Amino acid sequence: MSSVDKKHLLTAKQMADFAVNGFLKLDEIVPQELNEAAYKEQREFQGNGSTYWNESSIIREIFDLPQVKGAIQSFVGQYPIYDHSFMHIVRAKHLKGQFYHADSVIDTRPFGFDIQAFYFSHDAPDEMGPTLVLPGSHLRKVSNGSIARYKNIVGQKRMVSKAGSIGFLHHGIWHCAQPNHTDDTRYVFKLRLRPGQEQRSLFNTDDYNSPEVRDVFKKAYHPWCGDEARVNQIQTAKFWRYLCGDDKVDTSFEGVLTRMGQ
Structure with missing residues (x-):
């Protein structure tokens, strides 16, 4: 994949949001004519x-658009490796949901990760x-359906x-x-x-230590963590060190990583 202009890379605030929540949604970044063409093709696809x-x-x-390539490069670098892909289809009035899962077995990488892009060709x-996610769960390592x-x-x-x-x-x-619950199929x-490559300093690192970015981490509280919310926040702070190099x-809260000599 050819390198993109710096303006197409994710900003430090966007990457901080990803570090805290485990996902980042970029709204309406694909031109409507391409969405319409993809939606038509998906409805007719028989494979x-x-x-x-x-x-x-x-x-x-669509995935060759500069704004899409810039996001991908910010996550996995200029030379990403194809793992797999799938066109997921949920028919109209299909009222059974999936069970909670993570798309991997327990990963031994401390902070390295694969990225999964979910493209919506139509309003969802x-x-x-549309896909249900649990913000902040990405650093709580589990094996696939063990959380079902x-x-x-x-x-x-x-x-x-x-x-x-x-x-x-x-x-x-x-x-x-x-x-x-609708009368239309979801794609x-x-x-x-x-x-x-190593996933360090791949995004636009300008302002990675700015007050705006620090504010993202100050609000990095996920209620499902309960008494372990601070443990999760420390992991997020370590993840940020990895991402920004x-x-x-x-x-971390109250600068606890520094206080612990880390």
């Missing part, structure tokens, strides 16, 4: 969902059941989206598809990419 990436020039054109309102017994966790959020939006998810985030294309920056 296997795993082959759509190879068979569709439209979807590859709440009643259509959990349901309706405080703080969970559906990725309600307008056409042309792409959600970028850390591979470890807890998530599940939701029931579709979402997922592309998973592995990093082709500065092992001294400290966004």
Whole structure:
């Protein structure tokens, strides 16, 4: 993948939001004419969902847009490795949701991650059941469906989206598809990419230690963590050090990483 102009890379605040929540949704970044072409193609597609990436020039054109490539480069670098993709389809009035899961076994990488891009070619309102995610769960390592017994966790959020939006998810985030209560079929294309280089300082690191960015971490509280909220926040602060390539920056509460000599 060719390098993109710096203006297309994610900002420090955007990456901080990702570090805290485990996902980042970029709203309506794909032009509407491409959305309409993709939506038409998806409705007519008769193949296997795993082959759509190879068979569709439209979807590859979308992921070749500078603003999309810039986001991908910010997460996994200039040389990402294709892992897999799938065209997920939830039919109208399909009222059974998925169980909570993470898209991997327990990953031994301390902070490295794969990125999963969820592209919506059409509007996906709440009643259509867009993907449900649990913000902040990406650093709580679990094996795939080992969390299937959990349901309706405080703080969970559906990725309600307008056409042309792409959600970028850390591979470890807890998530599940939701029931579709509408009369229309829901489509979402997922592309998973592995990093082709160390994931440090890949985004626009200007202002990575600014008050605006620090404010993101001050608000990094997820109610589902309960008594372990501060433990989760410390992990997030360590993750930020990894992402911005500065092992001294400290966004932990009360500067606890520095106080602990880390």
